[in-house]
Amino acid sequence: MFESLSDRLGKIFEGLRGRGALNESDVDAALREVRRALLEADVSLEVVKAFVEQVRERAVGAEVTRSVTPGQQVVKIVHDELVKVLGETQVPIDFSTTPPMTMLMVGLQGAGKTTLSAKLAKRMKERQGKKVLMASLDDRRPAAKEQLRVLGEQIGVDTLPIQLNEKPVDIAKRAQREGKLGGYDVLILDTAGRTHIDEELMEETAAVKAATDPHEILLVADSLTGQDAVNLARSFDARVDITGIVLTRVDGDGRGGAALSMRAATGKPIKLIGTGEKLDALEDFHPSRIADRILGMGDIVSLVEKAAQNVTAEDAAKMAKKLKKGVFDLEDLRNQLLQMKKMGGMGSLMNMMPGMNQMKKAMAGANVDEKVFDRQIAVINSMTKAERANPDLLNAKRRIRIANGSGTKVEDVNKLMKQHRQMADMMKKVSKGGMGSLAGMFGG
Numbered sequence: 001m002f003e004s005l006s007d008r009l010g011k012i013f014e015g016l017r018g019r020g021a022l023n024e025s026d027v028d029a030a031l032r033e034v035r036r037a038l039l040e041a042d043v044s045l046e047v048v049k050a051f052v053e054q055v056r057e058r059a060v061g062a063e064v065t066r067s068v069t070p071g072q073q074v075v076k077i078v079h080d081e082l083v084k085v086l087g088e089t090q091v092p093i094d095f096s097t098t099p100p101m102t103m104l105m106v107g108l109q110g111a112g113k114t115t116l117s118a119k120l121a122k123r124m125k126e127r128q129g130k131k132v133l134m135a136s137l138d139d140r141r142p143a144a145k146e147q148l149r150v151l152g153e154q155i156g157v158d159t160l161p162i163q164l165n166e167k168p169v170d171i172a173k174r175a176q177r178e179g180k181l182g183g184y185d186v187l188i189l190d191t192a193g194r195t196h197i198d199e200e201l202m203e204e205t206a207a208v209k210a211a212t213d214p215h216e217i218l219l220v221a222d223s224l225t226g227q228d229a230v231n232l233a234r235s236f237d238a239r240v241d242i243t244g245i246v247l248t249r250v251d252g253d254g255r256g257g258a259a260l261s262m263r264a265a266t267g268k269p270i271k272l273i274g275t276g277e278k279l280d281a282l283e284d285f286h287p288s289r290i291a292d293r294i295l296g297m298g299d300i301v302s303l304v305e306k307a308a309q310n311v312t313a314e315d316a317a318k319m320a321k322k323l324k325k326g327v328f329d330l331e332d333l334r335n336q337l338l339q340m341k342k343m344g345g346m347g348s349l350m351n352m353m354p355g356m357n358q359m360k361k362a363m364a365g366a367n368v369d370e371k372v373f374d375r376q377i378a379v380i381n382s383m384t385k386a387e388r389a390n391p392d393l394l395n396a397k398r399r400i401r402i403a404n405g406s407g408t409k410v411e412d413v414n415k416l417m418k419q420h421r422q423m424a425d426m427m428k429k430v431s432k433g434g435m436g437s438l439a440g441m442f443g444g
């Protein structure tokens with residue numbers, strides 16, 4: 001089974017608690033794991049090397065916050081550096097030009113250019129009220145133009161009428177004329193792609209650029225691109241000076257390494273991500289989420305930040321261990337309620353544990369606030385040890401006793417039992433799906 005980077009680092013730093021600062025040999029051992037994790041996430045070797053050096057500089061001598069483990073501390077440093085390289089802020093599509101704002105989609109065949117053209121057109125139309133025209137410059141496959149036309153019809157966006165035997169540059173120029181005449185705000189030019197980078201593809205792309213001077217040139221790339229990502233991004237950027245990158249198929253099982261490679265290789269912002277085949281499966285790019293995905297974990301980073309204030313590393317580790325086993329009794333619920341109370345409420349702890357999104361959803365209806373925590377904790381306090389370990393013991397008679405003992409009503413006891421059952425079920429599912437369940441990690 002997939003072992004997350006945080007688990008591996010935990011092992012390296014076992015027994016290291018309380019040493020104060022990270023020394024060079026600890027850091028070296030950790031960085032070997034970081035390197036491996038990044039390569040497994042398909043970040044290109046060249047980028048991994050440079051990145052690891054950057055982390056080394058920051059990590060050696062770094063203070064370890066008292067209540068987290070050194071392993072967690074290193075994960076936090078790695079995460080922060082990842083976010084830095086990925087670009088800290090979200091860079092939107094730039095409209096600041098005289099309309100029609102021309103956008104050129106470039107990239108390899110099958111990367112998702114045509115789909116992205118339609119997704120963007122739909123989004124601009126719906127969210128910004130833009131009048132959009134799309135044109136396919138693919139003069140090789142008649143089906144490509146038809147694909148774009150059908151998509152346009154589906155979303156109610158115009159496409160340039162198809163003419164036979166027209167060269168890409170000529171189509172692009174005609175599209176721009178039509179864009180001006182027709183009063184369009186945005187013109188999206190969808191290019192043909194080859195299955196690999198070749199001179200003909202680059203020349204054609206460069207010629208279209210020269211003829212239309214696009215305001216945005218987006219490199220569309222599959223997030224599973226892997227080791228080719230650097231070469232791909234560099235080639236396109238060197239030739240047509242891209243303004244941004246869009247990663248597609250982020251819904252697949254890739255770990256997002258291509259994002260890091262491409263950004264590091266070009267310095268160009270990743271603007272959007274495609275998360276599915278449907279035409280509204282388009283999201284803004286959030287560096288922190290991709291960083292989590294690359295590291296293969298839940299939001300351990302905020303766990304470290306919160307833990308620095310409140311919960312001890314032991315508490316968190318104990319909980320994580322239990323979660324892994326899929327065991328969750330009333331004693332665990334009590335501990336969790338106490339922790340949540342300490343950490344300032346609902347959500348915070350759950351957000352930090354892998355797979356906890358589902359659980360939070362299950363609890364969302366429960367209308368939890370601080371007073372509810374207190375009441376629930378009181379209910380559990382009134383149970384015997386045996387009852388906490390084995391909720392099945394709680395027959396009607398025992399429930400009345402517990403309600404009386406905790407100054408609550410039997411309904412409160414019942415409600416808590418129901419909630420516990422839901423959480424325990426959820427826990428079983430989460431542990432079966434594996435702690436690293438990507439869906440949960442990725443905001444799922």
Ligand code: GDP
Nearest residue numbers: 109110111112113114115248249274275276277
């Ligand atoms: P193009 O050759 O670059 O124009 O690629 P297309 O837009 O035709 O897409 C190729 C295939 O990938 C199609 O079947 C799309 O439905 C699919 N696709 C595109 N973007 C995504 C995405 O973000 N997620 C998934 N799962 N599929 C996508």
Ligand code: MG
Nearest residue numbers: 113114144191
């Ligand atoms: Mg296409």
